Amino acid sequence: MPSPRDVLTPDALAMLQTVVSAGSFAGAARTLNLVPSALSYRVRQIEDALDVLLFDRSARQARPTEAGAELLREAARLLADIDAVANRVKRVATGWEPMLTIAVDSVIARDPMLDIVGAFFALEPPTRLKLRDETLLGTTEALTTGEADLAIGTVLNAGSLAFTTSGILSRPLGELRFIYAVAPHHPLARFEGALTEDILRQHRAVAAADSSRAGPSMTVNLVGGQDVLTVPTMQAKLAAQLHGLGGGYLPEPMARPYVEAGHLVQCRTARPMHSVVLHCAWRARSxxxxxxxxxxxxxxxxxxxxxxxxxxxxRGR
Incomplete structure (x- = not known):
């Protein structure tokens, strides 16, 4: 006996759709240029393989049973998927990648990033996108290990040691300045003067964890001996500092709306405020x-x- 895989072919599914649209086996046979007995035999083969009745044959019209109606709903979806795959394959042959994986560092603003994604989808490309949340060297690692094709917000450029043997190209995105901030109810919010390392050591820091898994990890602006609350992303770091769970450096554009609204207090530190140049980097084809x-x-x-x-x-700006 044929199996469901043997009988549920695109041609068979299209044949069942024709039976429904024609309203009868005789009408469908004329449309398909078949004799009615041949059409009935093909439908019976599908029913036998599935062990269900697809049509109510008690009336002159070919009315789908409940099981038949379900198969026809799935048939429409499957045939549309086949057409979509065929179109995708044709367009990929013109130079579009089947998949593009993008590692996005957690310092990158999410709303404009998603705006770019929307503009890309508006092209109706055959390329599917996969976005990865990364932080610090994890953004670089996703690229060098081949897990990402493009990295946005990496702290390293193409001349860095981690990239020199990996066929990586890069271009600068711009400079990002960081400020030290705490919640208004944090003890350091009332401190007058510049915060020295001795003072910072007495208070918990909030740090965004480096998402690097295979290579070395990076820590930024932590004081030796300081208690640290480690969170997964820069957005989580901002939330923890808003809750007063610790202090730390935040990207100035991310923190500024909360400072202006009084939800964060910017503090002076003895260590000069720092900034970093961020890059986008990508793997070059051989x-x-x-x-x-x-x-x-x-x-x-x-x-x-x-x-x-x-x-x-x-968000918030």
Whole structure:
């Protein structure tokens, strides 16, 4: 006996749709240029393989049973999926990647990032996107290990040691300044003067964990001997500091709306405020230019407004 896989072919599913649209086996047979007995035999083969009745044959019209109606609903979806796959394959053959994986550092503003994703989808490309949340060297590692095709917000550029043998290219996004901030009810919020390392050591710091899994990890602006609350992302670090769970450096554009609203207090530190230059980086093909999806994304970073938005337009601004 044929199995369901043997009988549930695209042609068979289309045949069942024709029976329903024609309203009878005789009408469907004429449409399909078959004799009625041949059509009935093919339908019976499907029913035998599934061990169900697909049509109520007690009337002149071919009315789907409940099981038949369910199969027809799935048939419409499956046939649409087949058409979509065929179209996707045709477009991939024109230079579009099947999948583009993007590692996004947690200092990057999410709303403008998703705006770019929306603009990409508006092209109706065959390329599927996968976004990865990363922090610090984890953003770099996703690229060098081949788990990502593009990294946005990496602290390393193409000349860095981690990239020199990996076929990595990069371009700067811009400079991001950090400020030290605490919640208004935190003890350091009332401190007058610059915070020295001795003072900071007496209070808990909040740190965003480096998402690197295979290589070395990076810690930034922590004082030796200081109690540390480690959270997974920069957004979680901001939330922890808003709750008064510790202090620490935050990207100025991310923290500024909360400082202006009185939900955070910016503190002076004896250590000068620091800034970092962030980059976008990507893996170069061994031959030829980037795929069309990566090429489109790289073109977005040529616009200063886009680069600034990714670094500065955090929610609340």
């Amino acid at each position: 031959a030829g230019k980037p795929g069309r999806a990566l090429e489109w994304w790289l073109a977005q970073f040529e616009h200063e407004g886009t680069r600034r938005a990714l670094l500065e337009r955090h």
